[in-house]
Amino acid sequence: MKVYTDMTALDNIVALNLDVHIWSARKKLTPTDFGSADLPPEQLASLGSKRICDPKDLRVFGTLKSRAVSMLDRIGVRFLGGWAIPIDRVDEVKDGLDAIKTEFVKAKDEFIVRYDEIIHEWITNNPGWESLISGSVVSVDYVRHRLDFNWQMFAVAQTAQFQGSGLVEEVASxxxxxxxxxxxxxxxxxxxxxxxxxxxxxxxxxxxxxxxxxxxxxxxxxxxxxxxxxxxxxxxxxxxxxxxxxxxxxxxxxxxxxxxxxxxxxxxxxxxxxxxxxxxxxxxxxxxxxxxxxxxxxxxxxxxxxxxxxxxxxxxxxxxxxxxx
The missing domain is CATH 1.20.120 (Four Helix Bundle (Hemerythrin (Met), subunit A))
Incomplete structure (x- = not known):
């Protein structure tokens, strides 16, 4: 049985884009990381990545992002790469995201304060690979700009000029x-x-x-x-x-x-x-x-x-x- 959503549905929703950035704490491995070791040619195999800090110290950011996604999935429906949120639940969503962002910012501040200590612990816990890690450490400012939690809400208008833009298909589905x-x-x-x-x-x-x-x-x-x-x-x-x-x-x-x-x-x-x-x-x-x-x-x-x-x-x-x- 065919399901089709009319364009008038746009009058009842706000589109939301969740914009969360989490530093991966990874750097690409290079041949120089292995010194004189004999490595296969690039056409045969490519090198992976190296971690420059303990993943558990970043786990909180992924958890908070998952909480935000879970809340949006409970209330809205996927739309335009984000979610369509009912207008009458916008305040509820905003309050929920505000609360999660507060936790995210607090966790970020704590991570930044401990950054040098975290890197030192990771180097200490991986003896023999000190130079591999320390040679790839980035500045705390670099990390600060790569941890962020934001979102954007916007109304989508029923404008005729967008008929061929794929919007009709997005709404219909x-x-x-x-x-x-x-x-x-x-x-x-x-x-x-x-x-x-x-x-x-x-x-x-x-x-x-x-x-x-x-x-x-x-x-x-x-x-x-x-x-x-x-x-x-x-x-x-x-x-x-x-x-x-x-x-x-x-x-x-x-x-x-x-x-x-x-x-x-x-x-x-x-x-x-x-x-x-x-x-x-x-x-x-x-x-x-x-x-x-x-x-x-x-x-x-x-x-x-x-x-x-x-x-x-x-x-x-x-x-x-x-x-x-």
Whole structure:
């Protein structure tokens, strides 16, 4: 089923470019680094690189960049080499990036202050290779200018003169990109928390809530996003409560994740809801039960614990594929 995003989606997004630079602390090896050693000719083999400081001292910068990317992936969708961010979540994104940049700048300042000490430790910890390292050491100013954390936000206008620039194609593919990203998140959640499990903790619902939040913020991207939001909301409502998720409730969540892992099936089911099928009946089909067979957990007045659902085998239910597998 074809997914196409209209150019009017640009009215609801801000494009964001993440601009993070991390010093590699590497220098290219040269024949002179090996003195009189007999090396193969360049057409046969090329030399690699040498580290001039301990990689662990730079690890924090990669970690902070990964945090920024993860946050942007949770909220936005990839677009123009960066992300399309919903306008109503711009402040949230800006606050998140500001906080990460503050940590980045602090880590950079600490690294710069200790730079000479870090280099000395690396040389000391690699006896016999002192000249190889020291001969490639760069100045602290050089390093300072190669550690940076910034971003740019900008609006993209629906201007006719850009029709042939590839912008139309970029916007048109936003829906496909969004459903592909949802499928990737669902697959990762399945492998990490659900595969082979007969029960899971409430924490296992976190990626599903993340999927719901992302879709809810990007409903303008494609008409079938809104019904999928409704489907996920309905599923989460059916597994509310405390205690482990098992039995019919686990079967319901597993069925939902199976659906979310396939962009084509996701679009198909979104279309079915648009055409009149209810999200509730679709979820009933995932577990092959009526709505009454999948009650919410009820807090016991005596001890506040959840009532446990009977094991799947005792229910005698089977998961209806609905064309998912």
């Amino acid at each position: 936003l829906g496909d990109t969004l459903f592909d990203e949802i499928a990737k998140t669902a697959k990762e959640a399945w492998q990490k928390s659900y595969a082979g499990k007969t029960e899971v903790s409430r924490k296992a619902l976190s990626p599903i809530r993340t999927i719901h939040s992302k879709l809810a913020g990007l409903v303008f991207v494609e008409p079938r996003v809104a019904p999928i939001v409704e489907l996920v909301e309905t599923a989460l409502a059916r597994v509310k409560g405390r205690g482990p998720i098992l039995g019919i409730q686990l079967l319901l969540v597993q069925g939902l994740l199976s659906l979310l892992q396939s962009p084509d099936v996701l679009v198909e089911h979104g279309q079915k809801i648009i055409e009149g099928q209810s999200a509730g009946s679709m979820l009933d089909g995932l577990v092959g039960t009526s709505t009454d067979a999948c009650p919410d957990f009820i807090e016991s007045e005596s001890n506040g614990e959840d009532e446990e659902m009977p094991p799947i085998e005792a229910q005698g239910q089977q998961l209806d594929s609905l064309g998912l597998w």
